[in-house]
Amino acid sequence: MYFQINIFNILIQKSNFMRYFFILLFVALNGYLSAQSNVEDAIIPLPNVLEIKPDFYLLSKNMTFRVAEIAWDKNIFLEKKKFIREKFASGEIELLKQGLKSLCNINLKYHSKNDRTAASLELMLDKYMDSAAYTMDISIHGIQISAATNLGFFYAFQSLMQLVETSTSNRIHCLHISDSPQFSWRGMHLDCSRHFFSVAEVKRYIDLMSLYKMNVFHWHLTDDQGWRIEIKKYPKLAQISAWRNGSMVGEYSDKKFDSIPYGGYYTQNQIREVVSYAAQRHITIVPEIEMPGHSLAVLAAYPEFGCNNSKLEVGKMWGVFDDVFCAGNDSVYIFLQNVLDEVIALFPGKYIHIGGDECPKTFWKVCEKCQNKIKENQLADEHQLQSYFVQRIEKYVNSKGKSIIGWDEILEGGLAPNAAVMSWRGTSGGIAAAQASHFVVMTPGNPCYFDHYQAKNFTTQPHAIGGYNPLSAVYAFNPIPAELSNENAQYILGAQGNVWTEYVLTFSQVEYMAMPRMIALAENLWTYDSKQNFDDFVSRLKINTSLLDKRKVNYSKQIE
Numbered sequence: 186m187y188f189q190i191n192i193f194n195i196l197i198q199k200s201n202f203m204r205y206f207f208i209l210l211f212v213a214l215n216g217y218l219s220a221q222s223n224v225e226d227a228i229i230p231l232p233n234v235l236e237i238k239p240d241f242y243l244l245s246k247n248m249t250f251r252v253a254e255i256a257w258d259k260n261i262f263l264e265k266k267k268f269i270r271e272k273f274a275s276g277e278i279e280l281l282k283q284g285l286k287s288l289c290n291i292n293l294k295y296h297s298k299n300d301r302t303a304a305s306l307e308l309m310l311d312k313y314m315d316s317a318a319y320t321m322d323i324s325i326h327g328i329q330i331s332a333a334t335n336l337g338f339f340y341a342f343q344s345l346m347q348l349v350e351t352s353t354s355n356r357i358h359c360l361h362i363s364d365s366p367q368f369s370w371r372g373m374h375l376d377c378s379r380h381f382f383s384v385a386e387v388k389r390y391i392d393l394m395s396l397y398k399m400n401v402f403h404w405h406l407t408d409d410q411g412w413r414i415e416i417k418k419y420p421k422l423a424q425i426s427a428w429r430n431g432s433m434v435g436e437y438s439d440k441k442f443d444s445i446p447y448g449g450y451y452t453q454n455q456i457r458e459v460v461s462y463a464a465q466r467h468i469t470i471v472p473e474i475e476m477p478g479h480s481l482a483v484l485a486a487y488p489e490f491g492c493n494n495s496k497l498e499v500g501k502m503w504g505v506f507d508d509v510f511c512a513g514n515d516s517v518y519i520f521l522q523n524v525l526d527e528v529i530a531l532f533p534g535k536y537i538h539i540g541g542d543e544c545p546k547t548f549w550k551v552c553e554k555c556q557n558k559i560k561e562n563q564l565a566d567e568h569q570l571q572s573y574f575v576q577r578i579e580k581y582v583n584s585k586g587k588s589i590i591g592w593d594e595i596l597e598g599g600l601a602p603n604a605a606v607m608s609w610r611g612t613s614g615g616i617a618a619a620q621a622s623h624f625v626v627m628t629p630g631n632p633c634y635f636d637h638y639q640a641k642n643f644t645t646q647p648h649a650i651g652g653y654n655p656l657s658a659v660y661a662f663n664p665i666p667a668e669l670s671n672e673n674a675q676y677i678l679g680a681q682g683n684v685w686t687e688y689v690l691t692f693s694q695v696e697y698m699a700m701p702r703m704i705a706l707a708e709n710l711w712t713y714d715s716k717q718n719f720d721d722f723v724s725r726l727k728i729n730t731s732l733l734d735k736r737k738v739n740y741s742k743q744i745e
């Protein structure tokens with residue numbers, strides 16, 4: 186730019202004609218360069234080390250790759266490259282190939298052994314790096330990526346795809362990136378009970394998460410208004426609990442309902458398909474099976490598991506119901522253990538979410554079985570009965586080699602010994618749990634509930650449950666509260682955005698509520714705080730949304 190300005194100053198004195206000519210040329214050139222200079226900065230989440238260099242690497246329609254292992258000769262501190270033919274990171278490379286082909290019209294092929302020229306893409310397996318870390322060096326000669334694991338290569342490929350996709354020409358800037366995430370739990374939740382979303386839609390949600398390196402999908406599979414997972418031992422869950430005879434329409438206070446039958450569920454084969462799809466994209470699924478509250482849909486099929494054995498219907502109204510699992514009936518625990526056996530077999534991740542929230546004690550207070558259970562176990566009250574319930578389930582889940590996570594109500598009456606806590610009623614539950622050395626995921630209603638409005642002027646927005654969680658608040662949220670010591674802060678695994686769907690009727694609306702707030706949360710959790718800047722994020726987002734346009738994502742353009 187310095188060079189252009191000097192030329193401009195010299196020439197501008199020559200003549201009026203020349204002056205106007207060069208002013209126009211300068212404006213055009215300046216516009217062109219500034220448009221170009223933004224392009225390479227559009228990676229989201231922002232890499233933790235990013236050095237942009239002045240040169241460019243020219244992309245071609247045909248690119249090649251090869252994989253080498255880095256061996257260090259420690260005696261002479263020499264880095265040796267050994268090319269390997271093993272199918273390393275083959276799934277990740279396949280996804281990169283598909284993405285380059287379908288979105289950028291670039292063919293990526295294995296570099297022929299006989300080809301004396303350099304490969305466009307050199308993948309270096311460096312086992313000394315951290316598992317989620319990667320480095321990327323782009324020079325005029327090619328692209329070099331180093332990582333220790335398939336995960337590291339996957340994240341590198343996501344960054345590379347963003348660079349190539351957002352480039353408006355056939356070149357990308359030379360640069361150096363050294364990157365790894367700040368938090369290990371970068372989550373998104375989707376409520377498939379209040380409204381049901383197809384396998385294809387759930388996969389699309391996973392695709393959007395993977396674009397921004399999110400890595401935990403919290404799949405809300407059961408609630409009062411519908412049970413969404415096939416359990417072979419209890420077929421009535423699919424036949425009865427998955428269907429309701431109508432839904433609430435409009436505002437909650439209007440108490441209006443339609444009478445359109447609504448429902449659906451995922452077969453176990455479909456669940457396996459989604460789990461494997463997510464795993465290919467390095468996303469772990471945490472299934473949520475709600476207990477002891479939010480269980481009306483189960484009781485509609487199996488009334489004997491409630492305190493009153495009364496005839497019930499799958500919930501049509503949103504909110505919280507008094508009918509919950511009877512905590513004094515041992516057959517309830519056997520039912521849940523059998524359900525969990527099938528759930529655990531389907532989901533390979535460490536955590537099973539057992540809900541634990543919003544469980545009214547109305548019927549427990551008057552139920553003979555519940556009161557006997559309190560006496561038998563010398564429990565102080567119904568809150569301790571809930572704690573007994575959760576601890577009994579935890580013991581079973583632990584015996585299967587898994588851990589439970591639950592909403593912060595599981596703290597009431599005493600926290601189960603190994604449970605992790607999802608803090609949703611503000612951050613105080615998360616603080617208490619971390620201080621007691623329990624792992625925590627922060628997802629406070631404000632600002633992590635993405636079913637709330639994202640614009641102050643609600644009238645410009647589709648009808649939502651209420652609240653106001655703008656993009657800037659999501660970006661500014663710090664998952665580590667100031668109250669925590671450095672030692673306790675280590676128990677904060679990360680944070681999560683929740684998309685509850687009482688008022689979100691279609692998948693297109695899911696996209697609108699999730700995007701771009703998910704993108705802000707992704708950067709918040711990946712990029713170190715010292716590198717985070719909302720204005721800079723917004724300027725990159727405006728370029729980066731071309732990825733969403735290309736995929737026809739229905740995202741909100743409200744930036745507040």
Ligand SMILES: [Zn+2]
Pocket residue numbers: 491492510511512513514548549552553554555
């Ligand atoms: Zn009971």
